[in-house]
Amino acid sequence: MSTTDIGTLRGVAAERQIAPIEAEPVAPSSPADPAWSNMKAPDARSQSSSAVAVTNGRRALKVFLSNPNALFGTGFLALVIIIAFIAPILYPDDPLSMVGRPFLWPGQNPDFPLGTDSLGRDVLAGILHGSRISLFVGLTATALGLTFGVLVGSVAGYFGGWIDDALVRLIEIFQTLPSFVLLVVLVAIAQPSATTVTLAIAVISWPTVARLTRAEFRAIREKDFVMAARSLGYGHMRIIFREILPNALPPIIVTSSVMVATAILMESALSFMGLGDPNVVSWGSMIGTGRELVRTAWYLTALPGLAIVFTVLALNLIGDGLNDALNPRFSQDR
Amino acid sequence: MAPLLQVDNLTIRFPRAEPVRDLSFDIGQGETLAIVGESGSGKSLTALALMQLLPRAAKVASGRIAFGGRDLLKLDAREMRHLRGRDIAMIFQEPMTSLNPVMTIGRQIAEVLKVHERLSGRAASERAVELLKLVRIPAPEKRVDDYPHQLSGGMRQRVMIAIAVACKPKLLIADEPTTALDVTIQAQVLDLLDTLRRELQMAVVLITHDLGVVAQWADKVVVMYAGRKVEQALPGDLFNNPLHPYTRGLLAASPRLKNDFHYRDGALSEIPGSIVSAAGEAGCPFRPRCAQARASCGHHVPQLTVPAPDRLVACPFTSPIKAVPHAAALSL
Amino acid sequence: MPLLSVSDLKTHYKSRDGVLRAVDGVDLVVERGETVGLVGESGCGKSTLGKTVLRLVDPTDGRIEFKGEDITVLDQRRLRNVRKSIQMIFQDPFASLNPRQTIGEILEAPLAVHKAGDRAKRRRIVGDIVAKVGLPADSINRYPHEFSGGQRQRIGIARALLLNPELIVCDEPVSALDLSIQAQILNLLVEMKKEFGLSYLFISHDLSVVRYFADRVMVMYLGRIVESADNATLWSDPRHPYTRALMEAVPDPARPRQAAPLGGDLPSPSDIPSGCRFHTRCPLATDLCRAEEPEFRSIAPGHQVACHFADTIN
Numbered sequence: 001m002s003t004t005d006i007g008t009l010r011g012v013a014a015e016r017q018i019a020p021i022e023a024e025p026v027a028p029s030s031p032a033d034p035a036w037s038n039m040k041a042p043d044a045r046s047q048s049s050s051a052v053a054v055t056n057g058r059r060a061l062k063v064f065l066s067n068p069n070a071l072f073g074t075g076f077l078a079l080v081i082i083i084a085f086i087a088p089i090l091y092p093d094d095p096l097s098m099v100g101r102p103f104l105w106p107g108q109n110p111d112f113p114l115g116t117d118s119l120g121r122d123v124l125a126g127i128l129h130g131s132r133i134s135l136f137v138g139l140t141a142t143a144l145g146l147t148f149g150v151l152v153g154s155v156a157g158y159f160g161g162w163i164d165d166a167l168v169r170l171i172e173i174f175q176t177l178p179s180f181v182l183l184v185v186l187v188a189i190a191q192p193s194a195t196t197v198t199l200a201i202a203v204i205s206w207p208t209v210a211r212l213t214r215a216e217f218r219a220i221r222e223k224d225f226v227m228a229a230r231s232l233g234y235g236h237m238r239i240i241f242r243e244i245l246p247n248a249l250p251p252i253i254v255t256s257s258v259m260v261a262t263a264i265l266m267e268s269a270l271s272f273m274g275l276g277d278p279n280v281v282s283w284g285s286m287i288g289t290g291r292e293l294v295r296t297a298w299y300l301t302a303l304p305g306l307a308i309v310f311t312v313l314a315l316n317l318i319g320d321g322l323n324d325a326l327n328p329r330f331s332q333d334r
Numbered sequence: 335m336a337p338l339l340q341v342d343n344l345t346i347r348f349p350r351a352e353p354v355r356d357l358s359f360d361i362g363q364g365e366t367l368a369i370v371g372e373s374g375s376g377k378s379l380t381a382l383a384l385m386q387l388l389p390r391a392a393k394v395a396s397g398r399i400a401f402g403g404r405d406l407l408k409l410d411a412r413e414m415r416h417l418r419g420r421d422i423a424m425i426f427q428e429p430m431t432s433l434n435p436v437m438t439i440g441r442q443i444a445e446v447l448k449v450h451e452r453l454s455g456r457a458a459s460e461r462a463v464e465l466l467k468l469v470r471i472p473a474p475e476k477r478v479d480d481y482p483h484q485l486s487g488g489m490r491q492r493v494m495i496a497i498a499v500a501c502k503p504k505l506l507i508a509d510e511p512t513t514a515l516d517v518t519i520q521a522q523v524l525d526l527l528d529t530l531r532r533e534l535q536m537a538v539v540l541i542t543h544d545l546g547v548v549a550q551w552a553d554k555v556v557v558m559y560a561g562r563k564v565e566q567a568l569p570g571d572l573f574n575n576p577l578h579p580y581t582r583g584l585l586a587a588s589p590r591l592k593n594d595f596h597y598r599d600g601a602l603s604e605i606p607g608s609i610v611s612a613a614g615e616a617g618c619p620f621r622p623r624c625a626q627a628r629a630s631c632g633h634h635v636p637q638l639t640v641p642a643p644d645r646l647v648a649c650p651f652t653s654p655i656k657a658v659p660h661a662a663a664l665s666l
Numbered sequence: 667m668p669l670l671s672v673s674d675l676k677t678h679y680k681s682r683d684g685v686l687r688a689v690d691g692v693d694l695v696v697e698r699g700e701t702v703g704l705v706g707e708s709g710c711g712k713s714t715l716g717k718t719v720l721r722l723v724d725p726t727d728g729r730i731e732f733k734g735e736d737i738t739v740l741d742q743r744r745l746r747n748v749r750k751s752i753q754m755i756f757q758d759p760f761a762s763l764n765p766r767q768t769i770g771e772i773l774e775a776p777l778a779v780h781k782a783g784d785r786a787k788r789r790r791i792v793g794d795i796v797a798k799v800g801l802p803a804d805s806i807n808r809y810p811h812e813f814s815g816g817q818r819q820r821i822g823i824a825r826a827l828l829l830n831p832e833l834i835v836c837d838e839p840v841s842a843l844d845l846s847i848q849a850q851i852l853n854l855l856v857e858m859k860k861e862f863g864l865s866y867l868f869i870s871h872d873l874s875v876v877r878y879f880a881d882r883v884m885v886m887y888l889g890r891i892v893e894s895a896d897n898a899t900l901w902s903d904p905r906h907p908y909t910r911a912l913m914e915a916v917p918d919p920a921r922p923r924q925a926a927p928l929g930g931d932l933p934s935p936s937d938i939p940s941g942c943r944f945h946t947r948c949p950l951a952t953d954l955c956r957a958e959e960p961e962f963r964s965i966a967p968g969h970q971v972a973c974h975f976a977d978t979i980n
Contacts, residue, residue, distance in 0.1 A: 225765075228762050525926045546919055596897065597701075
């Protein structure tokens, strides 16, 4: 009986009356979930999400583009990225070299629109070049943290059992250590450079992603379509990456934009403390060198500070916009 | 005597759809009216409209909902709030999500008494125990301090009923009250609802998709399809002699316990397609799925006619009245 | 040799309240071409039993023989081959399809995993099966949310049929669907059974559906089978008080209303009553029932009951 060749289906196919195709007018509504907001306890929401939200890419894009805050964030971030690319063209010289008289206030000398610092270095050149290190560290550290976090979280959440126990212990070890102290220690041991700073930030940021991914995986793992995949004999890798991960992505994407912002802040904080790469100018190091002069030349701290504030704000606005766009239930509730 | 609740030509409108159209029905005091239909028929929205709890995007576009002589649609939010929970109460399908998970069931029952009857805390908790006893929860003195998750599905639905009848409402709207429950528990809960209806002289609007439940528990049945009433009858008449092609189709399509019909004897008769096909249909909403559809069915929506006393049907081609093939074995 | 033979199967879970005995010693046989209906209330373990048969859940104890081979001892690699032959249809057509894959992707993946021909051949097979279950050909480019519940269930059926299985476990395949759609799906299942010579293990809480659909019926209560008989016998001559209560509880337009046949709730599967597990709700319970668990015994050819009073019940 089992030898019926499935190929013979073709001939007998037509006789059945074909049901007209209709679009489902109302998506199945599920009970409202509290929105995920706290980066430190990302499990909270995912555990309760009963249905995998269906988000259609085009709809999400529309929601995102109709959000003025998100558009502002995207615009500002795009500007920062462009600046990072053209900074070496506008100011081909090393921004750390002394080019003029010290303590020129903004607007005092048209050659230095944002003035010079205590050593006569051009502040505008510093801010433009500083965007390079901020973005590099922010994006690279996030990419590394995301990759590792997603891997650990998905393996823990998918397999469960002792693998989960072991990986959760590992995550907890990292989460119980005060992250910034750990960061400072790591960088101090490894000699500050752009690479070590990036790696160190990645090391302290992956546990958040891992927890979030694990929580999503645990919720989605129980769904019938995953059961179906198992019953069809799919391998673990296929189930993790093709079946579950695409459904777990929306909250991870939202988190990653906030992670970039956090990484930029951390890099600035390290540089402020003198633990940044000494050979590269960064917004944090500019604030750090300017901090003793804050009463006489406040612009030296304020200008790079504003650059940090707006970049981080832009990333957070993008995160909020993505959250609304990718999590339709949340946006409807508001 | 005027009926307790009279709904006239109710139309509910969403920005892009009208899920309930031109719906009229009434219920007398102490009567059970069943509204049957599948998902998408508009039966649950009708219930929410009676409570004035429609989702924000929905509006009552036209019609009148007279309750005890007052038009509910003309009441302001404060007056409606007074009515809700006191004169009109509602229970839902899923008792787990309609109870607050972090409050004991005793407090949840007491809450409604404090709001509407202005009972003191102590009196309200005493009444809560009495109410739990009324809905036949064993050991009510102990159970009153339980949280919803400590109760079974059937128990939770009893708690919901206790909350609903706490202020002795004149009208209870039960939206699929037993759909989430097992058959043996369903029988208990329906039994309880019926006893309370008699004891409290309460009218019940029973919204369900289960024809069996309708037949055994309702005084009067309204069959809805795609937002419209297609048939209304006493349950006996409806099941012995369904008139509308949709009702006939439903009865023929449902396998029945006492009906010795097995897959080896033949296929179940089916209604082709699905209710979604009614969207944007100009004439009779059932036309795309109807076996007896004629060209004229697409021209205009069929009017409700009165083919017999206590009956209404929205199909001009119902006579001669004939029995349904598989439901032929049905007899009350 | 029966197609599927399950003996003394136990599936226990550890939970906070202790050991949850979801399936607690079940014997079950599905012959080739047969439809076995498994009825019971939620929490009786019928779904767990279905999932255990596919080894989606690992059994605690007992044997599951598929065509004579004990599949409880197979490793993952060899289990994959067996899984081609045993498939499952799920209850919730909204949850059982990956929302981020098109129907074409959903249906092609099993063929790719099991290396059924090249891409063109897989496409052809998918096209055939889509037509077979009554969906339009352009369905393959659409996403699950564009379909109604009944249509999604057709997709679920198509997926279960793709690998040419011999046994399909249907876990409440119509209970999430509207009445007018249920008949369509049941008819499709019957058609497919005839077409492919399938056997079904049909799990449902709906007695009327089982009445129509099953060749043999097993009634499950708290992890055990309490009665098993061929379809006609069970409905005409039920011998277990639980079976009787279930049948009486089904509201049927053709019968006048009766008082609720059973009081109380299903006891928790982590705290199963001693003696006969039904005695806490049984209207006929005696001291014997409270003390001694009745054995599952034959009272007529093909009719087994686990009740001390199966012979005397009228």
